[in-house]
Amino acid sequence: MKFKFTFWKLVFAIIMVLGGYATVIRFTQGLGASTNMSDQYPWGIWIGFDVLCGVMLAAGGFTLTGAVHILNVKRLEPIVRPTVLTAFAGYLLVSIALMYDLGRPYRIWHPLVMRNPHSVMFEVAMCVMCYTTVLALEFSPIVLERFNLHKPLKFIKAALIPLVILGCILSTLHQSSLGTMYLIMPEKLHPFWYSPLLPVFFFISAIAVGLAMTIFESSISSRVFGRQLELPIIQELGRILLVVLSVYAILRFEDLYHRGVLHQAFIPQYETYFFWLEIIMTAIAPILLLSIRKVRMSPGGLYFCAVLTVLGFITNRLNVSITGLEHWVGRHYLPSWTEFSVTASMVAGGFALFGLAVKYLPIFEDEHEHKPRLSAPQAVEPAAPLSSTTVVTDAGD
Amino acid sequence: MSKSLLYDATMCIGCKQCEAGCAEQNRLPYNDQIAAEQVTSDHKFTTVVAKQEKYMRRLCMHCQDPACASVCPVAALRKTPAGPVIYEEARCMGCRYCMVACPFAVPKYEWAKVLPKVQKCIMCPDRIAAGKQTACAEACPTGATKFGERDELIREAQERIRANPSNYVPHVFGVEEVGGTSVLMLSGIPFDQWNMRLSDLPSDPLPLYTYKVLSRIPDFIPLGGIVLGGVWWITHRRDEVAEAEAAEQASKEAGKKNGGAR
Numbered sequence: 001m002k003f004k005f006t007f008w009k010l011v012f013a014i015i016m017v018l019g020g021y022a023t024v025i026r027f028t029q030g031l032g033a034s035t036n037m038s039d040q041y042p043w044g045i046w047i048g049f050d051v052l053c054g055v056m057l058a059a060g061g062f063t064l065t066g067a068v069h070i071l072n073v074k075r076l077e078p079i080v081r082p083t084v085l086t087a088f089a090g091y092l093l094v095s096i097a098l099m100y101d102l103g104r105p106y107r108i109w110h111p112l113v114m115r116n117p118h119s120v121m122f123e124v125a126m127c128v129m130c131y132t133t134v135l136a137l138e139f140s141p142i143v144l145e146r147f148n149l150h151k152p153l154k155f156i157k158a159a160l161i162p163l164v165i166l167g168c169i170l171s172t173l174h175q176s177s178l179g180t181m182y183l184i185m186p187e188k189l190h191p192f193w194y195s196p197l198l199p200v201f202f203f204i205s206a207i208a209v210g211l212a213m214t215i216f217e218s219s220i221s222s223r224v225f226g227r228q229l230e231l232p233i234i235q236e237l238g239r240i241l242l243v244v245l246s247v248y249a250i251l252r253f254e255d256l257y258h259r260g261v262l263h264q265a266f267i268p269q270y271e272t273y274f275f276w277l278e279i280i281m282t283a284i285a286p287i288l289l290l291s292i293r294k295v296r297m298s299p300g301g302l303y304f305c306a307v308l309t310v311l312g313f314i315t316n317r318l319n320v321s322i323t324g325l326e327h328w329v330g331r332h333y334l335p336s337w338t339e340f341s342v343t344a345s346m347v348a349g350g351f352a353l354f355g356l357a358v359k360y361l362p363i364f365e366d367e368h369e370h371k372p373r374l375s376a377p378q379a380v381e382p383a384a385p386l387s388s389t390t391v392v393t394d395a396g397d
Numbered sequence: 398m399s400k401s402l403l404y405d406a407t408m409c410i411g412c413k414q415c416e417a418g419c420a421e422q423n424r425l426p427y428n429d430q431i432a433a434e435q436v437t438s439d440h441k442f443t444t445v446v447a448k449q450e451k452y453m454r455r456l457c458m459h460c461q462d463p464a465c466a467s468v469c470p471v472a473a474l475r476k477t478p479a480g481p482v483i484y485e486e487a488r489c490m491g492c493r494y495c496m497v498a499c500p501f502a503v504p505k506y507e508w509a510k511v512l513p514k515v516q517k518c519i520m521c522p523d524r525i526a527a528g529k530q531t532a533c534a535e536a537c538p539t540g541a542t543k544f545g546e547r548d549e550l551i552r553e554a555q556e557r558i559r560a561n562p563s564n565y566v567p568h569v570f571g572v573e574e575v576g577g578t579s580v581l582m583l584s585g586i587p588f589d590q591w592n593m594r595l596s597d598l599p600s601d602p603l604p605l606y607t608y609k610v611l612s613r614i615p616d617f618i619p620l621g622g623i624v625l626g627g628v629w630w631i632t633h634r635r636d637e638v639a640e641a642e643a644a645e646q647a648s649k650e651a652g653k654k655n656g657g658a659r
Contacts, residue, residue, distance in 0.1 A: 039496065039506060040502075069629070102491045103490070103491020103506065107491070108490060110470075111470045114472055116472040118467045118607075118608060120610075121468060123611060161629055165626060169622060169625070172617075173618075180607055181607075183609075183610065184464050184468055184607050187597040187598055188500070196606075
């Protein structure tokens with residue numbers, strides 16, 4: 001097998017080397033030496049991004065399995081596998097990232113035996129643990145199929161519906177609970193972000209991001225793996241995304257209005273800029289754009305809106321976990337290069353895991369249907385020139 | 398029956414004996430340099446903040462319903478019936494949620510260590526168990542820090558304000574803040590000037606805010622299961638019915654054809 005050294009592989013290598021170096025510093029010299037966290041900022045981007053955003057970005061798993069298996073939206077079936085893969089990879093990476101952030105990572109199992117049911121963190125820990133197991137089981141048919149293990153496959157398929165239901169319940173619980181975590185600090189978090197509805201916001205936005213991530217990864221995989229873009233499917237997702245974003249935006253506005261903080265949005269201050277950045281990217285821009293039929297029907301428009309939504313809600317999570325606390329603390333926090341490197345290697349690791357899984361496992365339905373052709377050495381390459389633009393023209397209507 | 402501390406800032410002379418006593422009790426280093434530090438940290442559990450001739454002690458407030466203990470996923474922090482909020486190092490996995498949750502930013506972390514732990518005032522639980530007062534109260538030469546029963550200390554604090562209203566801000570800090578604390582404070586100047594923002598602190602215990610949501614989970618799980626299961630049953634029932642109807646239709650048509658052929 002030939003190994004081609006491309007630009008992206010170079011970027012990947014650099015990120016991984018930096019991440020590896022940061023890892024050494026983190027585990028030999030401790031959190032103080034490797035991060036800009038302090039008694040004022042006990043949580044930095046390893047919680048704000050790696051955990052909060054990581055879990056949110058993996059929300060497509062329960063959104064799509066729920067839609068296909070529970071709501072019986074059969075049209076979305078072909079993208080369930082890549083979405084479950086994303087979710088599974090996402091939760092694995094969140095768990096790894098957590099090992100960096102915990103002061104004593106080798107005690108990560110403690111919540112299992114030293115329970116405190118009044119702790120939101122305890123609930124999140126249990127849910128994430130259980131849900132990662134559920135995802136592993138939901139993902140397992142792909143591996144079992146690859147190795148032709150039919151007996152366990154039958155077993156898993158019989159248990160699929162209860163598994164999906166369990167996955168949806170667990171996800172609803174911990175996606176919202178990540179917001180509940182911040183309810184304990186009414187005096188610290190800026191009123192733009194502190195709301196009794198935080199759990200609801202976190203949950204709805206997780207669904208939105210789950211849908212947006214699915215559009216994003218469908219678009220990317222069609223380019224990278226030279227597959228035909230499932231345009232009708234992502235158009236459908238775009239429609240649902242528009243509805244979910246609208247519900248979110250209305251609730252967010254109502255909440256700000258009823259808590260009487262709307263006027264603060266027009267006082268020029270540090271928080272206001274981040275607030276508007278978030279609101280424009282999560283509510284105003286994607287809703288306006290997706291309302292335009294032409295945008296909602298075009299692969300480019302959908303891709304743009306999906307990226308906008310994802311970046312918008314990443315901003316939201318960072319606002320809740322960092323920006324919103326800066327006023328109370330009285331000074332700013334900026335992650336150190338080591339924190340950035342570790343986070344970047346988690347993201348890069350996510351892409352790599354996805355790529356490897358697609359290469360070696362029957363992730364995309366159409367590929368495993370044409371399995372015999374895959375065995376031919378050149379079968380993978382010729383697909384590459386089929387760019388998304390050719391798909392656009394014949395599916396443009 | 399819970400023990401408390403009453404700190405009266407108007408009686409404090411800023412001698413820092415409480416700091417020294419605390420350091421000795423908790424086997425922490427103490428020297429002039431540390432004495433000059435005005436913030437609590439992993440090596441300084443209490444500090445006397447000076448503002449011209451006025452002083453204010455900072456230490457763990459030992460809340461009646463502590464946020465730190467409620468958020469700890471492994472119950473490493475615990476409020477004891479005797480009053481102190483204690484910390485069991487062997488349980489702690491270092492998530493630092495306690496530090497984020499504490500309304501007084503009390504828990505500190507050993508950032509410089511590879512295997513760190515949380516550090517904070519634990520109100521000398523061993524001394525209290527032995528019937529003694531805390532190290533800081535014992536060290537205090539003026540009685541500014543007084544150890545006793547919470548109810549009695551509240552009554553005494555109120556009495557001091559009533560007897561000498563011009564000396565005090567008419568507020569006993571810790572009676573109502575975040576549901577009450579086991580450290581009570583009196584001050585001659587507004588608490589806001591000590592960066593203890595009264596207006597920000599709710600009188601409800603903070604754990605209530607998360608418990609309102611958490612307490613719904615036991616109901617949510619079976620309910621969610623039933624609803625999702627029900628939705629699944631309906632959506633798939635539709636398919637089954639449609640399939641059965643199609644099959645019936647087909648067999649009817651086949652029957653007709655057969656009949657015609659006969």
